[in-house]
Amino acid sequence: MTLKGGLNFMQSKTRWWILGTGGTAVVAVIATAGYLLLMPGPPSKYVTNSPVTDPQPLSANDVAHDYAQSFGALDASAAAALTDDPTASTAALTTLYKNMSAARLTASVAGDAANNAATVNVDWRLGQFDLPYQVTLQLVQRNGKWLVHWSDADIHPELAKGQSLTLRTTPGGSTLTDRDGKPMQLDAVPKTLKAGVQQAIGGDLQAVDGHSITIVDAAGTDVKTLGQQEGTKKAAYALTIDAGTQAAAQKAVDGFQGAATLVAMQASTGEILSVATNAAFDSSGLSPLTGTFPPGSTFKIVTATAALQHGVTGNSAVSCPPTVHIGPRTVPNEDGVVAGSPPDYATQVHTAFAKSCNTTFAQLAANLGANDLPTAARQLGLGVDYDIPGITTNTGRVDTATDEVDRAVDGFGQGTDLVSPFGMAVVAATVHNGQAPTPVLIRGQQTTAQGMVAAPPVSVLNQVRTMMHEVCTPVGTAHALASLPNTFGKTGTAEVGDGPAHGWFVGYRNDVAFAVLLPHADSSGPAVNVAGTFLRAIG
Incomplete structure (x- = not known):
């Protein structure tokens, strides 16, 4: 009995010691954790000490200028992102740039936007042929942002919905042909004859091509020719070479x-x-x-x-x-x-x-x-x-x-x-x-x-x-x-x-x-x- 009671006593003491020790450990952990929480940590890339502010929204004038710059740079995505209908404008501008790919485009805002509108000077040029005109952009606010109100008339003022512009080239023809009337380039002339032939016909073997810019509907059918330059066919020379x-x-x-x-x-x-x-x-x-x-x-x-x-x-x-x-x-x-x-x-x-x-x-x-x-x-x-x-x-x-x-x-x-x-x-x-x-x-x-x-x-x-x-x-x-x-x-x-x-x-x-x-x-x-x-x- 005494032995058994003694044994129980020792077990009780041991448990107390373990619990005591464990308690001390817990307190130490808690204390350490508190210390770590109170210490300043390394800066986080997601946290800044400066106050967070929203970017200043673009003004109507800024949007007009940015749109004209993107439009003139043939950047359909950037220009469309500044409109209130990005899907329709992206499709229209992509078609336009494809149809007019041979021509050079410039676009710039004339003055500042006023009364929610801006005038843009547009010029398409190919060689000596060019077609300058102006379009008026209507500017609207959507969710606190200024945007260009999209219309096909933003491409040209005479465009109706679904219409576009296209560039057509009419070859002026070669000034040099073979004995059968087929066009010849100077490189096709026998090398022994080339210099003399070039001198005899004045050196310029290329006629001037004709160009036109035309409004077309969605099916590509001509609606109206906006500008045209006739090609000039120079005097034809026919060589006897076969x-x-x-x-x-x-x-x-x-x-x-x-x-x-x-x-x-x-x-x-x-x-x-x-x-x-x-x-x-x-x-x-x-x-x-x-x-x-x-x-x-x-x-x-x-x-x-x-x-x-x-x-x-x-x-x-x-x-x-x-x-x-x-x-x-x-x-x-x-x-x-x-x-x-x-x-x-x-x-x-x-x-x-x-x-x-x-x-x-x-x-x-x-x-x-x-x-x-x-x-x-x-x-x-x-x-x-x-x-x-x-x-x-x-x-x-x-x-x-x-x-x-x-x-x-x-x-x-x-x-x-x-x-x-x-x-x-x-x-x-x-x-x-x-x-x-x-x-x-x-x-x-x-x-x-x-x-x-x-x-x-x-x-x-x-x-x-x-x-x-x-x-x-x-x-x-x-x-x-x-x-x-x-x-x-x-x-x-x-x-x-x-x-x-x-x-x-x-x-x-x-x-x-x-x-x-x-x-x-x-x-x-x-x-x-x-x-x-x-x-x-x-x-």
Whole structure:
């Protein structure tokens, strides 16, 4: 019992001690908490020591100015937020800015708002065309704030509900077209012709567009035109360049790794169809229109024309040995070509032409008079001085030769003869057409010519045509073109100093006369291939 009572006593004491201790802890916690509550804490970002005040509401005048600024800045959201109908005004302004996107807008308040209204100066401008007007904004108070009372008339005073403005542009048209009347930009003009064309038409190739600002309904139907400026279409210039022919010529010369140029014209009219040069030709500083080169065997067209007017025919008997001696000069055939059989190598003029026998044509030329080659050249257009609006040209020159050796060398294009690719295209056109053409680049602008003479007789040209056709058959030097019917031409390899020879091919097919020159190509074969690529492309 005593033990049990003692035990109870101890438990009671222990509980008291625990409670006492616990009480002390609670008091300490409470005291500490009170101390923490009384101590100043770190400042809160949500609490300020300064008094809170509402921003000063905008005045009617402020709202008018802010609206005009946002409206002029094409900020539909900002402008609409200052109206009493943000939804409707946002939609209307978005449509307006889309319809008028090409024009520049300015807007500003004229003076200060008065009597709950403000006048805004509005101006839409595009180039030299502008439409200035004024709108009156009505200002209202909503929940203590000034706002613009929205109406479609805030865009323009004549707008009814659901209407808007739209800008319409009428192209003035191009002042430059191709031969088919299709508009051309200056960048589409062949690079060799660009500067001359620009100078000939005054440099400005762009007509002035017309503009109008029109009120339209919700369906986009015109209601009323508010302002209009008529476009001005300047004098039209039509080039004779044919886009397809130019593209074919350019592709053909670009396909050759060395320097290359191709000039083509319509034989029957003299209209220039294409002038193409590749990068290698351009880098040399040469010009297919004014640059002159030794013509090589293409000059045999001239020599044949002269000989046929002085007792020779295509069937006349001649010789084509590998070499021939004329005075102190030995004339060889290229690559040892011969016609006929030794010892006399007898053949006919047309065969010698097809095989390009230098020895034959040196003998024919040596037997001509001093002025016969220059006369025949001029009959074919060489040496004629053309004044062609839009381009500067030089056909070439063939000098009088009193010495038979000089005439002999001139006879196969290795003397003093100099021609341009343009000049040789004129020669080909003359053979085809029966008379020297009058080259034209800009339709309606007159070409003049100095030094032109009557063309060779028809009987002579018919024989030259027959010979040029034989060149493009399996027995001729342009046999690679035998698969192209109605092709006429003459190959040429022109020696130039110690460097590689120039390669030529001159001719016509259907009504397209052309000249291909590959400076330093070393033979005429590549020129024939370039011509073939061109002719197959134009059909």
